Amino acid sequence: MTNSTVKKLFEKMTIEEKIGQLLQLSADFFQGNSAVITGPMSEHHLSLKTLYQAGSVLGVSGAKRVRAIQSDYLAHSRLKIPMLFMADVVHGYQTIFPIPLALTASFDPSVMKNASEVAASEAAAGGVHVTFAPMVDLVRDPRWGRVMESSGEDPFLSSVMAQAAVKGFQGEKPLANEHIAACVKHFAAYGAPEAGREYNTVDLSEWRFREQYLPAYAKAIEAQVLLVMTSFNTLFGVPATANQYLMRDILRKELHFNGVLISDWDAIGELITHGVAGDLKQAASLALKAGVDIDMMSFAYAHYLKKATDVDSNTKKLIDESVMRILELKDVLGLFDDPYRGISEEREAIAIKTHKNLASAQHAAEQAMVLLKNKNHILPLKQQQRLAVVGPAANTGEILGSWSWQGDSSTTESYISALRRHFLNVSYAQGCGFHQINLQEVQTAMKIARNSDVIVAFMGLPQSDSGEATSMTNLCLPKEQLTLLARLSELNKPMVIVVNTGRPLVLTDVDAESDAMLISWFPGSRGAEALANILDGTVEPSGKLPMTFPRKLGQIPVYYNAYSTGRPIQGDSSDNENKYLSKYIDESNEPLYPFGFGLTYADLIVTDLRLNQKTITPNKSIHVMAVVKNRSDRDGLAVVQCYIHQKVGQTVRPIKQLIDFIKVIIPANSTKTVEFNLTSDKLVSVHSDLAKHIDVGEYIVMVGLDSEKVLKDTIFVKQNIGELYNDQIKK
Numbered sequence: 175m176t177n178s179t180v181k182k183l184f185e186k187m188t189i190e191e192k193i194g195q196l197l198q199l200s201a202d203f204f205q206g207n208s209a210v211i212t213g214p215m216s217e218h219h220l221s222l223k224t225l226y227q228a229g230s231v232l233g234v235s236g237a238k239r240v241r242a243i244q245s246d247y248l249a250h251s252r253l254k255i256p257m258l259f260m261a262d263v264v265h266g267y268q269t270i271f272p273i274p275l276a277l278t279a280s281f282d283p284s285v286m287k288n289a290s291e292v293a294a295s296e297a298a299a300g301g302v303h304v305t306f307a308p309m310v311d312l313v314r315d316p317r318w319g320r321v322m323e324s325s326g327e328d329p330f331l332s333s334v335m336a337q338a339a340v341k342g343f344q345g346e347k348p349l350a351n352e353h354i355a356a357c358v359k360h361f362a363a364y365g366a367p368e369a370g371r372e373y374n375t376v377d378l379s380e381w382r383f384r385e386q387y388l389p390a391y392a393k394a395i396e397a398q399v400l401l402v403m404t405s406f407n408t409l410f411g412v413p414a415t416a417n418q419y420l421m422r423d424i425l426r427k428e429l430h431f432n433g434v435l436i437s438d439w440d441a442i443g444e445l446i447t448h449g450v451a452g453d454l455k456q457a458a459s460l461a462l463k464a465g466v467d468i469d470m471m472s473f474a475y476a477h478y479l480k481k482a483t484d485v486d487s488n489t490k491k492l493i494d495e496s497v498m499r500i501l502e503l504k505d506v507l508g509l510f511d512d513p514y515r516g517i518s519e520e521r522e523a524i525a526i527k528t529h530k531n532l533a534s535a536q537h538a539a540e541q542a543m544v545l546l547k548n549k550n551h552i553l554p555l556k557q558q559q560r561l562a563v564v565g566p567a568a569n570t571g572e573i574l575g576s577w578s579w580q581g582d583s584s585t586t587e588s589y590i591s592a593l594r595r596h597f598l599n600v601s602y603a604q605g606c607g608f609h610q611i612n613l614q615e616v617q618t619a620m621k622i623a624r625n626s627d628v629i630v631a632f633m634g635l636p637q638s639d640s641g642e643a644t645s646m647t648n649l650c651l652p653k654e655q656l657t658l659l660a661r662l663s664e665l666n667k668p669m670v671i672v673v674n675t676g677r678p679l680v681l682t683d684v685d686a687e688s689d690a691m692l693i694s695w696f697p698g699s700r701g702a703e704a705l706a707n708i709l710d711g712t713v714e715p716s717g718k719l720p721m722t723f724p725r726k727l728g729q730i731p732v733y734y735n736a737y738s739t740g741r742p743i744q745g746d747s748s749d750n751e752n753k754y755l756s757k758y759i760d761e762s763n764e765p766l767y768p769f770g771f772g773l774t775y776a777d778l779i780v781t782d783l784r785l786n787q788k789t790i791t792p793n794k795s796i797h798v799m800a801v802v803k804n805r806s807d808r809d810g811l812a813v814v815q816c817y818i819h820q821k822v823g824q825t826v827r828p829i830k831q832l833i834d835f836i837k838v839i840i841p842a843n844s845t846k847t848v849e850f851n852l853t854s855d856k857l858v859s860v861h862s863d864l865a866k867h868i869d870v871g872e873y874i875v876m877v878g879l880d881s882e883k884v885l886k887d888t889i890f891v892k893q894n895i896g897e898l899y900n901d902q903i904k905k
């Protein structure tokens with residue numbers, strides 16, 4: 175459709191039809207082919223006429239069902255405006271990829287892009303038009319269960335992954351039938367709830383918000399994401415869904431977002447429990463004024479906007495703007511040309527869970543797993559070694575992770591099944607459940623372990639312990655699992671511990687019991703085969719931590735890119751002598767494993783950091799070069815990371831901040847020079863005037879294979895390019 179045709183359609187709409195476009199229904203309103211009001215849905219007092227005017231539905235998929243519902247809907251719709259089908263397609267539709275935190279651990283944006291592309295192509299075949307992904311909320315507190323859905327603690331890494339995901343889901347505009355619209359969420363700062371407690375208050379200074387939390391959303395918008403979702407939380411004292419400053423000034427004016435803004439589930443209704451609206455009518459008015467276009471499941475707009483338009487022309491104007499945005503989205507998706515976007519059961523059968531898609535999911539899982547420890551090169555294991563496989567995560571298909579509603583864990587291969595294919599001598603005893611233990615099971619596990627060369631223990635958390643509404647106060651492995659590990663370690667056999675988790679855990683005790691420790695996350699449909707390939711050495715482990723793993727719970731939040739403080743520790747023995755330092759008296763400041771850390775089987779080091787020049791100008795970037803040496807007989811996969819630290823800033827600066835990274839193969843016994851192009855925009859900081867600047871002065875450039883062990887050099891900004899940069903961004 176042309177713009178003017180959309181406009182003509184818009185002009186024919188009645189006010190009820192317009193308000194209908196702003197209403198999103200859940201799948202419960204549809205039975206068989208038609209919209210219905212049954213059971214709890216009748217509580218919402220919507221008429222059938224209103225249901226047949228709703229602009230979108232969430233959580234319905236499947237070519238046959240979507241076709242039937244859309245066709246029934248269109249038969250009832252005066253202007254034949256197709257309904258949008260939205261769903262949470264987060265890390266795969268039916269082919270499930272590793273959870274987003276794990277995809278990020280690949281440190282390879284092409285892995286994130288491909289996962290999103292595959293998810294989009296399968297979901298599109300299943301009739302989905304919009305996915306509620308990617309979630310790009312920056313996270314620093316693993317007590318919050320949704321860290322699994324994020325890209326971790328670093329603004330740059332999150333930004334790169336946000337862009338990759340949006341491009342993967344959406345492809346180019348207008349969207350081809352294999353792509354779907356993405357919805358970046360949750361605007362804003364949902365990942366920083368106080369004490370890691372789900373839905374809790376977020377209280378950030380605007381300066382910090384802009385420096386660290388805003389960039390990933392901004393990058394997704396730059397990548398032309400078509401929708402944004404509001405967050406449940408309060409920010410700057412006002413719930414996001416009613417926050418005009420956040421939505422109108424920052425999102426719309428400053429970031430130039432002109433797509434559709436959707437509330438989170440009942441977030442408009444929750445303005446009442448937040449205590450900023452006295453009733454649903456006021457909540458509707460606040461959300462509309464803040465610019466929320468679609469009301470997901472509070473029904474505030476459906477019930478109250480009509481009455482408001484009788485008295486208030488501004489409300490009418492705001493509704494019109496929202497409706498136009500929604501119609502434009504439908505148009506970009508091609509729904510006016512084909513309300514079904516080419517779906518059929520035949521297409522679905524060939525598009526979903528293809529050999530190629532599953533292979534991509536396996537590749538992603540292989541890139542995502544992180545090897546944290548490998549004493550005496552116990553890994554890779556040899557095919558003929560006798561393995562005693564134990565642990566609650568060994569024999570289950572529940573390794574898909576949360577937000578995989580279309581995934582099927584009953585047909586997902588378990589780790590033990592894959593290991594039996596890869597190794598000649600595997601025995602198995604569960605030993606304990608995730609949260610249960612009994613003496614007999616422990617004894618059976620001890621028995622097989624006694625007769626083995628290596629114990630491989632699959633520990634961790636069940637998949638139900640991560641995702642939305644899974645905040646936790648204890649991040650150690652459950653005591654039953656620690657008991658089993660303690661008993662097994664009495665045998666003095668080499669022990670490999672594989673940890674299934676959707677979040678950083680406090681693994682200090684586990685680490686002490688282990689010879690090797692591998693984080694497998696929730697690795698998805700082909701996670702078991704990926705894991706077996708890593709354990710037998712067919713595949714080189716190459717994932718890196720996208721979040722710091724704490725040593726003790728009390729260190730939380732602990733993240734690598736903390737700001738400089740007064741009285742910092744020095745990292746040497748003087749720290750013990752001086753009491754008045756920024757430190758704990760009962761624990762070191764150091765995490766157990768830092769951001770960016772992950773071992774490889776190949777023996778890799780970074781040497782010879784070189785810069786082609788020391789001074790950076792807007793037109794002349796610095797080439798940062800370093801040599802990566804592979805001192806082993808295996809090909810290695812190196813994730814080379816480039817950090818900076820600004821010595822003196824107008825505001826305090828992070829001790830280190832990631833500005834670039836690259837994943838490269840380093841063939842056995844060879845060296846490769848990697849190069850980063852350090853442009854002046856990488857040196858931007860937010861001043862206390864809340865604007866972006868580049869300060870004159872000295873910056874330390876660091877390159878390494880993790881955020882701790884780095885080589886350093888100094889560069890300078892000599893002329894005031896900061897002003898210039900500001901002028902550029904103002905234009």
Ligand code: BGC
Pocket residue numbers: 232262306359438439642
């Ligand atoms: C979550 C969103 C999700 C929505 C729809 C909410 O509870 O916070 O991330 O997209 O439900 O399923």
